[in-house]
Amino acid sequence: MAINWTDAQIEEIVKKVVAEIGGEPKKEAPAYNSESYNGRKFIGIFEDMNDAIEAANAGYKAIRSMRVEEREKLIEKIREMTRAEAEIMATIGVAETKMGRVDHKIAKHRLVADKTPGTEDLISQVKTGDCGLTLTEMAPFGVVGSITPSTNPSETVICNSMGMIAAGNGIVFNPHPNAIATSNYAVDLINRACFAAGGPKILVASVKKPTLDTANIMYKSPLIRLLVCTGGPGVVRAVLASGKKAIGAGAGNPPVIVDDTADIQKAAKDIIDGCTFDNNLPCIAEKEVFAFDNIADELIAGMLKNGAYMINAAQAEELSKIVLVDTKNPKTGIVKKTVSRDCVGRDAKVLLAKIGVHVGDEVRCIICETNFEHLFVQEELMMPILPIVRVKNIDEAIEKAVAAEHGNRHTAHMHSKNIDHLTRFARAVETTIFVKNAPSYAGIGFGGEGHTTFTIAGPTGEGITSAKSFTRLRRCVMADNFRII
Numbered sequence: 001m002a003i004n005w006t007d008a009q010i011e012e013i014v015k016k017v018v019a020e021i022g023g024e025p026k027k028e029a030p031a032y033n034s035e036s037y038n039g040r041k042f043i044g045i046f047e048d049m050n051d052a053i054e055a056a057n058a059g060y061k062a063i064r065s066m067r068v069e070e071r072e073k074l075i076e077k078i079r080e081m082t083r084a085e086a087e088i089m090a091t092i093g094v095a096e097t098k099m100g101r102v103d104h105k106i107a108k109h110r111l112v113a114d115k116t117p118g119t120e121d122l123i124s125q126v127k128t129g130d131c132g133l134t135l136t137e138m139a140p141f142g143v144v145g146s147i148t149p150s151t152n153p154s155e156t157v158i159c160n161s162m163g164m165i166a167a168g169n170g171i172v173f174n175p176h177p178n179a180i181a182t183s184n185y186a187v188d189l190i191n192r193a194c195f196a197a198g199g200p201k202i203l204v205a206s207v208k209k210p211t212l213d214t215a216n217i218m219y220k221s222p223l224i225r226l227l228v229c230t231g232g233p234g235v236v237r238a239v240l241a242s243g244k245k246a247i248g249a250g251a252g253n254p255p256v257i258v259d260d261t262a263d264i265q266k267a268a269k270d271i272i273d274g275c276t277f278d279n280n281l282p283c284i285a286e287k288e289v290f291a292f293d294n295i296a297d298e299l300i301a302g303m304l305k306n307g308a309y310m311i312n313a314a315q316a317e318e319l320s321k322i323v324l325v326d327t328k329n330p331k332t333g334i335v336k337k338t339v340s341r342d343c344v345g346r347d348a349k350v351l352l353a354k355i356g357v358h359v360g361d362e363v364r365c366i367i368c369e370t371n372f373e374h375l376f377v378q379e380e381l382m383m384p385i386l387p388i389v390r391v392k393n394i395d396e397a398i399e400k401a402v403a404a405e406h407g408n409r410h411t412a413h414m415h416s417k418n419i420d421h422l423t424r425f426a427r428a429v430e431t432t433i434f435v436k437n438a439p440s441y442a443g444i445g446f447g448g449e450g451h452t453t454f455t456i457a458g459p460t461g462e463g464i465t466s467a468k469s470f471t472r473l474r475r476c477v478m479a480d481n482f483r484i485i
């Protein structure tokens with residue numbers, strides 16, 4: 001005889017059994033991989049990159065016939081589901097990559113949901129004159145091929161997708177292999193959201209196992225009309241050499257200058273807040289400080305009050321040998337120091353433990369005084385280690401900060417009330433983002449005005465990318481007509 005238990009009855013039985021055997025039911029850790037999450041198979045994930053491209057192309061064709069207002073519904077649903085599933089993506093992101101912090105990753109997903117522009121970003125232009133009317137509209141490219149990093153994996157997939165879909169494109173991703181489960185979770189979320197809001201079953205696609213070969217298929221496919229790459233210098237170079245129209249969002253090494261007119265206590269807190277956001281993974285985060293000598297002690301004292309831990313020169317040397325390792329270029333044979341992947345995005349206390357210093361969670365940043373040549377200043381560490389270099393005056397501060405930025409023209413920060421100093425540094429450093437008197441994340445709309453992005457395209461000039469960056473301009477001319485005057 002079949003018994004139809006109600007949910008309440010089942011729950012009651014489970015409670016009784018648990019009470020008898022003692023303890024709470026064991027909570028299984030969520031199972032995730034590049035194809036599924038907790039047994040739910042992802043939509044839009046393919047073995048073969050060619051199939052992924054075909055699927056995204058079919059999705060693109062499907063949304064071509066959708067009205068802008070219908071496309072905006074897809075974006076709205078993506079916002080809603082990103083907010084609802086932010087915690088899941090943040091948790092898998094940290095578990096899979098071993099980098100960053102769950103609470104900060106949740107905040108990053110909410111930022112993407114709230115402040116990534118949708119279709120309102122697309123503005124048509126009209127020119128009228130004696131010869132009639134000319135209309136310029138922002139059209140989709142077709143299928144966009146996007147390469148995404150391990151540092152903000154799902155954030156970048158979602159932010160890119162929102163802008164690219166708002167612009168009317170389909171998308172195929174070749175995500176970072178070390179963050180493939182997190183990235184493909186986001187791909188699946190976009191497809192679930194779009195389908196639920198009236199879109200095609202697959203609009204965004206990815207592969208089960210991304211490699212350099214799958215990236216190459218993407219570069220060469222005639223169906224891919226635009227490449228968008230967010231990552232380090234190597235991949236940006238590769239994409240720009242592809243022969244296709246490409247948007248490159250590359251590496252940074254953001255310097256911070258603090259002069260003696262700044263509100264020093266606020267500067268200390270802002271710098272530690274920005275530097276430690278998601279354990280320094282964002283490319284915009286403060287990476288090295290140039291402090292006027294006459295305020296440096298006060299600045300350091302303020303940082304110590306805000307969760308910083310000061311190490312001495314010997315400890316900095318010891319730590320640098322752990323976080324920077326010799327790596328041989330397989331082509332040239334040249335050995336260069338590169339950041340250890342085992343240290344990127346790790347908690348300050350984990351890094352300190354590597355040199356025998358044991359602290360609690362209250363320590364969120366490691367600070368040290370170094371000279372300008374120190375590798376902590378020169379290399380983009382992407383971990384909560386902040387070197388501080390003393391400078392005599394604004395001339396030395398600007399010269400050294402510009403040199404430490406290495407011409408990336410990515411992001412720079414300054415704490416000062418002297419307008420001349422602020423203006424001089426902004427002009428000299430020529431970065432895409434320049435933040436004055438705030439933590440770095442104000443530059444991407446977190447506590448600052450303006451929209452957000454996780455693809456800051458310095459090398460190719462689109463800047464803080466949004467839907468309009470993923471469009472091509474098309475002109476329609478009506479000669480001698482269509483005017484009302």
Ligand code: NAD
Nearest residue numbers: 149150175176215231232235238249250251252283455456
């Ligand atoms: P990474 O450069 O290691 O990888 C980025 C992506 O490129 C990955 O998907 C990787 O698999 C792929 N890749 C690497 N070499 C490739 C090649 N030759 N051809 C095709 N694909 C290739 O980046 P990461 O470590 O995940 O991210 C950190 C870097 O990205 C930092 O330098 C950071 O500053 C930069 N970044 C920049 C932005 C921005 O908006 N400008 C945003 C995030 C990260």
